[in-house]
Each structure stands twice: as structure tokens, then as C-alpha cells.
Amino acid sequence: MDYIDYYKILELDKGASIADVKKAYRRLARKYHPDLNPNDKTAKGKFQQINEANEVLSDPEKRKKYDKYGQDWKHAEAFEMAGEQQAPYRRPQGRQPRAEDFSENNFSDFFESMFGGAPGGSRRGQAKFRGQDFNAELQLTLADVYKTHKRTLTVNGKNIRLTIPAGVENGQTIKIPGHGGAGVNGGPNGDLYITFSVTNITKFKREGDNLHAHVELDIYTAVLGGEITVDTFDGMVKLQVKPETQNGTKVKLRGKGFPVYKKEGEFGDLFLTYKILVPVNITVKEKELFRELSKIHKHEN
Amino acid sequence: MKTEHLIPVEQLCSHYNIEFSFIDSLHEFGLVQITKVEESRYIFPEQIHELERMIRLHYELEINIEGIDAISHLLQRVDQLQDELRILKNRLNRYESG
Numbered sequence: 001m002d003y004i005d006y007y008k009i010l011e012l013d014k015g016a017s018i019a020d021v022k023k024a025y026r027r028l029a030r031k032y033h034p035d036l037n038p039n040d041k042t043a044k045g046k047f048q049q050i051n052e053a054n055e056v057l058s059d060p061e062k063r064k065k066y067d068k069y070g071q072d073w074k075h076a077e078a079f080e081m082a083g084e085q086q087a088p089y090r091r092p093q094g095r096q097p098r099a100e101d102f103s104e105n106n107f108s109d110f111f112e113s114m115f116g117g118a119p120g121g122s123r124r125g126q127a128k129f130r131g132q133d134f135n136a137e138l139q140l141t142l143a144d145v146y147k148t149h150k151r152t153l154t155v156n157g158k159n160i161r162l163t164i165p166a167g168v169e170n171g172q173t174i175k176i177p178g179h180g181g182a183g184v185n186g187g188p189n190g191d192l193y194i195t196f197s198v199t200n201i202t203k204f205k206r207e208g209d210n211l212h213a214h215v216e217l218d219i220y221t222a223v224l225g226g227e228i229t230v231d232t233f234d235g236m237v238k239l240q241v242k243p244e245t246q247n248g249t250k251v252k253l254r255g256k257g258f259p260v261y262k263k264e265g266e267f268g269d270l271f272l273t274y275k276i277l278v279p280v281n282i283t284v285k286e287k288e289l290f291r292e293l294s295k296i297h298k299h300e301n
Numbered sequence: 302m303k304t305e306h307l308i309p310v311e312q313l314c315s316h317y318n319i320e321f322s323f324i325d326s327l328h329e330f331g332l333v334q335i336t337k338v339e340e341s342r343y344i345f346p347e348q349i350h351e352l353e354r355m356i357r358l359h360y361e362l363e364i365n366i367e368g369i370d371a372i373s374h375l376l377q378r379v380d381q382l383q384d385e386l387r388i389l390k391n392r393l394n395r396y397e398s399g
Contacts, residue, residue, distance in 0.1 A: 030362050035354050036372065038379065170394075171387040175350075187316070191350070205395040208388065212395070 004111075006053035006066065014067070018058060025054040052111050131181035131190035140164070142200040146233060146259065155179065155192060162194070167209065167261035170198035204233055209268025211257045214275050217241065222276045232256045232270055239272075247276040307336060307343035317356055326366045327355060332373060 007014055010024040028050045030036070037043035056062045136155055148166045152159050160179055168174070173195045180190025204211040215230050225243035229236050232253065239251070250273050257268030279286070314321050324344075327333040333352055336343045344352070351373075358364045358372060 026363065030364070033357075033362055035357055036376075038376065039383070169387070170391050207392055207395055 003070070006056050009049050009053040010057060012057070016057070021054065021057045025050060025058070056111070131183045131187065133180045133190040134192045135195070136192065137195050137197055139197050139199065140168070142198060142202055142204070142206060145196070145198055160192070165262050166259035168196050168198065169261070170196065172196050206258055209258050209260050211268065211270045213270065213272055215272045217245065217274045217276050219276060219279060222274070230272060233258070245274055245276070247274065249274045306346065307338070308346060308349070310335060310342040310344060313344065319356060319360070323359060327369070330366050330370050332370060
């Protein structure tokens with residue numbers, strides 16, 4: 001647990017007035033408020049620090065204690081114990097959360113150690129406030145998100161049964177209303193935000209709703225055409241190969257891609273790129289025939 | 302119009318301990334939609350999340366309505382850009398992984 005220089009955090013000197021503290025707090029809060037820095041964990045941490053610093057420096061009693069024991073805060077309790085009979089800590093009522101991602105539990109060990117708990121004080125009395133929002137990450141595979149399915153998550157000790165719609169994208173965030181932190185003074189619960197991390201170890205590459213894959217084609221089918229069987233994400237399909245198909249040719253299998261998010265029954269397309277394989281380890285007879293083919297080809301062109 | 306799924310503005314103001322004039326100003330700036338049913342004013346529950354953000358910006362950071370309007374536009378733009386970035390990252394990943 002390190003000493004925290006609250007003056008430094010608010011960019012103030014020790015002689016700063018309460019008005020200076022408020023001014024500095026407002027300036028920095030505008031810069032780092034989580035509402036103005038969505039999904040920015042650094043800003044969230046910084047905002048937490050300036051809140052804590054403001055909580056101490058704008059309260060004359062706390063500031064006095066902090067100034068008195070500051071660097072030696074570890075001994076503050078011992079000094080106080082020796083000096084007076086301690087009253088049990090009473091958690092202040094009516095505190096309002098300052099931001100959706102901000103939790104009283106996020107105050108530093110240093111703060112807890114010096115001031116015994118979460119900060120108090122309220123600007124608007126017993127206002128009802130919505131609980132904090134929670135953020136969670138859910139790891140899924142590409143196969144998982146191919147179909148709409150249900151999953152049970154444990155968030156803050158509570159089990160939540162979730163329906164994960166097919167077609168969810170890597171990095172996408174969905175909101176589950178009312179499953180965040182409990183409201184303050186009877187306010188509504190916060191929301192739960194789940195960000196999906198979708199890993200793909202299949203041979204299919206996903207681009208939005210479309211899938212891409214390579215299909216190996218022997219030279220004979222490429223030249224003469226024919227029917228082949230190819231893998232799609234949900235099974236095998238038969239595919240007609242046109243004669244004289246070139247290496248790198250792309251074909252589109254309409255509706256064989258990935259499900260479109262929240263559009264049941266709609267699918268993207270599957271794009272297959274042919275990779276033509278030149279035969280290896282050919283026999284003498286094959287070689288002769290290739291030579292003959294080559295001669296005919298040159299003669300006719 | 303059924304009002305069972307709507308939130309009365311009066312109740313909202315008392316719940317968040319805010320002045321009606323604040324909601325009215327947000328409405329004037331087109332930041333909140335207020336629906337009138339039989340002389341009573343309501344807002345749609347879908348707007349609550351945004352409204353709470355605007356309440357925080359105004360009461361905690363002392364940002365005026367013009368500022369909230371500008372911030373709302375910029376945050377929408379940030380959202381769009383983040384979505385675009387996510388899609389591009391996923392696309393880039395496709396090329397990087399061959």
C-alpha cells in the first residue's frame with residue numbers, strides 16, 4: 001500500500017484553498033469522467049483517483065488528518081487511539097455515485113486505511129441513484145456464435161441466464177439492463193455490459209456476415225470441370241466447377257455464410273477461393289501424356 | 302395511447318431530484334423526447350440511459366445544455382468510430398492470419 005499524494009493528483013500545492021480544490025476537481029473530472037471517456041480504463045482509474053483526492057482535500061477534517069499524518073499515515077490510527085477514544089466508523093449516508101463505472105469499492109487501500117471506508121458527503125441529499133454498470137468479457141468460439149444459444153454467467157455472485165444471439169461479432173458489446181450494481185437509496189440497478197471475444201480456429205475466415213475459405217482443386221477438375229463436395233460452416237455441399245477454372249478464382253455460395261445478427265433466418269455468403277494443385281510424383285506415363293498435351297497445346301495456339 | 306410503459310416526467314424529476322426545467326431544456330434541444338398523453342408528460346424507458354448520462358454531465362460536471370448537446374454528438378461519433386475500428390480490426394485479423 002503506497003502513500004498517495006492527493007495534492008499531486010489534483011495538481012495543487014499544499015496551500016490550496018477549498019475553492020482551488022473544487023476548481024481543480026471540476027477541471028480534471030471534466031477531462032477524465034467515464035461518461036466522456038467510454039471504454040477507457042485509464043481514464044476510469046484516473047477519475048477514481050481524482051474523486052478520492054477531492055473527497056479528502058475538500059473535507060476540512062479529512063484534509064487535516066491527511067496533512068497531519070500524510071507520509072506517516074500508517075501510524076495515524078495508533079496516534080488517534082492514544083489520543084482519544086475512538087467512535088466506531090459510521091458509513092456516511094446519502095452518498096451518490098459519481099459515475100456509472102465508479103464504485104465505492106474502488107477507493108484505494110490508502111483511503112480505506114486513513115478514513116475507514118468509502119467516502120461520504122452528498123451534493124443532493126438522499127437522491128435515488130442508479131447502481132453502477134458492470135462490464136464483463138465473454139470468451140466464445142466462432143461455432144458458439146453460429147447459433148442463438150443460452151448460457152449461464154456468474155456476475156458478482158449472481159447467476160444470469162443469457163440468450164446470445166447468433167451472429168455476434170468479435171469485440172461487440174451488448175447491454176443487459178438491470179443486471180449491474182444495486183441502486184442507491186432505492187434507485188434502479190445499473191446495467192451489465194458484456195463484450196464478446198470470439199476466437200476462430202476454423203478454416204473459415206469471417207468478415208462481417210460473410211465467410212471466406214480456400215478449396216483445393218485437382219488440375220483435372222480445374223481443366224475439365226466437374227462436381228466436388230465442399231465444407232460449409234454447417235455441413236457439406238455439392239458444387240459444380242466450371243471447365244477451365246483458373247487458380248485463385250472465387251465463387252460465392254449465397255446464404256452459406258454467417259447468420260446476420262438479430263435477423264433470424266438471414267445469412268451472409270460464403271466465398272470460396274480455388275487453389276489448384278499441380279500433380280506431384282507423377283509416373284513416366286503421366287509425364288509422357290503431359291508432354292503430348294503440351295505439344296498439342298502449342299500446336300493449336 | 303397506453304402509458305403503462307412510459308415514465309412520467311414528474312416522477313423522473315422526483316426520483317433523480319432534478320428540476321423539470323432541466324428536462325424541458327433537454328427536450329428543447331432535441332436531446333430527450335417527451336410524449337404528452339392527456340396533459341401529462343412522459344418519456345420512453347429507452348431514453349433513461351442517455352438521460353442519466355446527461356444528468357451526470359450537468360449536475361456533476363456543471364456542463365450546460367449546449368455543452369451536453371455537443372458532447373452527445375461527439376460521443377455518438379466516438380461510438381461509430383469504435384464500431385468501425387472493431388470491424389476493421391476483425392478484417393485486418395483475417396488478412397494477418399492468412
